[in-house]
Amino acid sequence: MYHYMITISYDGSSWSGWQTQGRHVCLKPNTIQDNIELALAGIFGEPVRICGSGRTDAGVHALAQTADFFCKKQIKSKNFLSEINSALPETIRITSVREVPEKFHSRKSAVSKTYAYFVSLSEKPDVFLAKYLYNPYLPPVSLAENSAEEPDIKKMLDAAKILCGTHDFSAFTTDKTEKSHVRTVMDISIDTKTLSSGCKYLKMQFTGNGFLYNMVRILSGTLLETGYGKLTPEQVSSALKSRTRSNAGATLPSNALFLCSVEYPPYL
Amino acid sequence: MYHYMITISYDGSSWSGWQTQGRHVCLKPNTIQDNIELALAGIFGEPVRICGSGRTDAGVHALAQTADFFCKKQIKSKNFLSEINSALPETIRITSVREVPEKFHSRKSAVSKTYAYFVSLSEKPDVFLAKYLYNPYLPPVSLAENSAEEPDIKKMLDAAKILCGTHDFSAFTTDKTEKSHVRTVMDISIDTKTLSSGCKYLKMQFTGNGFLYNMVRILSGTLLETGYGKLTPEQVSSALKSRTRSNAGATLPSNALFLCSVEYPPYL
Numbered sequence: 001m002y003h004y005m006i007t008i009s010y011d012g013s014s015w016s017g018w019q020t021q022g023r024h025v026c027l028k029p030n031t032i033q034d035n036i037e038l039a040l041a042g043i044f045g046e047p048v049r050i051c052g053s054g055r056t057d058a059g060v061h062a063l064a065q066t067a068d069f070f071c072k073k074q075i076k077s078k079n080f081l082s083e084i085n086s087a088l089p090e091t092i093r094i095t096s097v098r099e100v101p102e103k104f105h106s107r108k109s110a111v112s113k114t115y116a117y118f119v120s121l122s123e124k125p126d127v128f129l130a131k132y133l134y135n136p137y138l139p140p141v142s143l144a145e146n147s148a149e150e151p152d153i154k155k156m157l158d159a160a161k162i163l164c165g166t167h168d169f170s171a172f173t174t175d176k177t178e179k180s181h182v183r184t185v186m187d188i189s190i191d192t193k194t195l196s197s198g199c200k201y202l203k204m205q206f207t208g209n210g211f212l213y214n215m216v217r218i219l220s221g222t223l224l225e226t227g228y229g230k231l232t233p234e235q236v237s238s239a240l241k242s243r244t245r246s247n248a249g250a251t252l253p254s255n256a257l258f259l260c261s262v263e264y265p266p267y268l
Numbered sequence: 269m270y271h272y273m274i275t276i277s278y279d280g281s282s283w284s285g286w287q288t289q290g291r292h293v294c295l296k297p298n299t300i301q302d303n304i305e306l307a308l309a310g311i312f313g314e315p316v317r318i319c320g321s322g323r324t325d326a327g328v329h330a331l332a333q334t335a336d337f338f339c340k341k342q343i344k345s346k347n348f349l350s351e352i353n354s355a356l357p358e359t360i361r362i363t364s365v366r367e368v369p370e371k372f373h374s375r376k377s378a379v380s381k382t383y384a385y386f387v388s389l390s391e392k393p394d395v396f397l398a399k400y401l402y403n404p405y406l407p408p409v410s411l412a413e414n415s416a417e418e419p420d421i422k423k424m425l426d427a428a429k430i431l432c433g434t435h436d437f438s439a440f441t442t443d444k445t446e447k448s449h450v451r452t453v454m455d456i457s458i459d460t461k462t463l464s465s466g467c468k469y470l471k472m473q474f475t476g477n478g479f480l481y482n483m484v485r486i487l488s489g490t491l492l493e494t495g496y497g498k499l500t501p502e503q504v505s506s507a508l509k510s511r512t513r514s515n516a517g518a519t520l521p522s523n524a525l526f527l528c529s530v531e532y533p534p535y536l
Contacts, residue, residue: 009465011395061396063465082415085392090399093392095466124353124361127279128329128400131358147350197277197331198363 059254151227222249327522419495441480490517
């Protein structure tokens with residue numbers, strides 16, 4: 001058997017997330033995983049199951065998600081990419097493929113993952129980026145009083161410092177299935193940028209050894225609420241210690257969340 | 269009466285072009301013009317007709333289209349932008365407003381216009397840009413034999429030199445209404461760029477004193493066919509002289525065409 005890792009870029013807007021939903025017969029694939037497995041089955045002439053580095057929710061995008069699979073035939077990288085990409089929808093693209101050791105596991109071998117969350121700071125965002133930005137002045141999750149209000153980045157960084165490190169992140173998830181809610185957040189960066197269109201946005205980037213269900217969206221909501229003065233860094237610290245979901249900030253919408261990369265040890 | 273010019277950015281993907289379609293009562297606006305006039309009527313409490321610098325077809329985008337209108341009330345720029353943008357859909361945005369002399373006319377006062385056409389040179393384009401790129405390997409307009417084939421930029425520039433200048437562009441339009449098909453193309457630039465995602469694209473940019481119906485899309489098709497060796501620069505020259513549509517290249521799809529800017533004399 002051969003063992004391959006693929007990296008995948010996708011616009012999640014029109015998909016029901018990464019993971020296959022149940023074991024029903026799917027006539028029209030509606031998840032990223034289903035689409036890739038269908039394309040692989042077309043190439044190999046038999047069902048191929050892929051194992052992703054983790055799930056992404058409906059509407060979440062990826063610049064470089066990873067997955068691995070076993071197959072009987074050896075792959076020629078260039079031909080394979082050409083063949084599979086022509087079988088995939090426009091919004092899903094395999095960007096690379098490489099052979100990996102038998103013991104490699106997309107999820108378990110990963111050292112860390114990096115996510116980014118994008119927030120519009122313009123009264124009305126760039127028309128070409130709007131669908132990828134969270135707008136804090138609009139429903140359903142409205143955090144800013146008015147469009148002139150800018151978040152206080154210094155306070156956000158103070159709260160980010162509190163959240164970095166190894167903690168029980170029970171206050172930052174709605175998960176009920178994982179054995180442990182302890183995770184390590186290695187880095188949080190917060191930057192603003194103004195594009196030539198005049199569109200200003202804020203980017204929050206998170207690197208951690210793993211993220212719980214909804215964790216990045218709740219971390220983003222908590223930091224942004226701190227920026228808008230709805231929470232103080234001290235309250236963020238208390239929320240973390242309380243391990244109670246209701247003490248942390250809002251779960252921001254999925255459309256502005258990107259899985260940027262999954263990091264592996266160099267020898268794998 | 270006050271007289272204002274607005275600049276407008278729009279993602280044309282979901283709209284039936286710029287111009288109001290006929291004089292029917294429109295319950296749900298389906299053009300850019302209709303949407304803006306509806307928003308202006310809401311602000312001024314009476315119908316306001318706008319005059320655009322020109323039409324853009326269904327699916328065509330704009331970074332900075334211009335239009336002007338007369339109204340009875342004076343506008344405060346910041347309030348006006350805030351109010352009108354919150355009334356407009358996410359895909360249409362007024363980026364600026366300024367008072368202009370009475371004699372100003374969005375179309376007639378314009379000195380030149382600049383359009384850009386984007387072509388994917390990757391086997392499969394970046395998933396976030398795919399809808400804004402023309403893919404020469406795919407139907408409905410398939411110009412390249414295979415995805416490994418790259419257009420010859422030097423030949424394209426040779427053909428571009430022939431097209432620059434003042435000519436009768438009858439071979440490059442399907443228009444039957446204009447009195448004259450003579451236009452001046454001041455500049456054509458052709459560049460390629462590779463993004464960090466690995467996506468490579470070609471940009472053709474056209475500046476002219478006016479463009480006929482479908483002219484930029486046919487110029488783009490003609491240049492690209494020259495790049496792929498389907499036309500020679502000599503044939504482009506003959507096509508121009510022939511004033512016969514069938515001698516020029518294909519009309520490329522609208523989704524990859526952007527109106528970049530409309531230029532006015534500094535005193536207006």
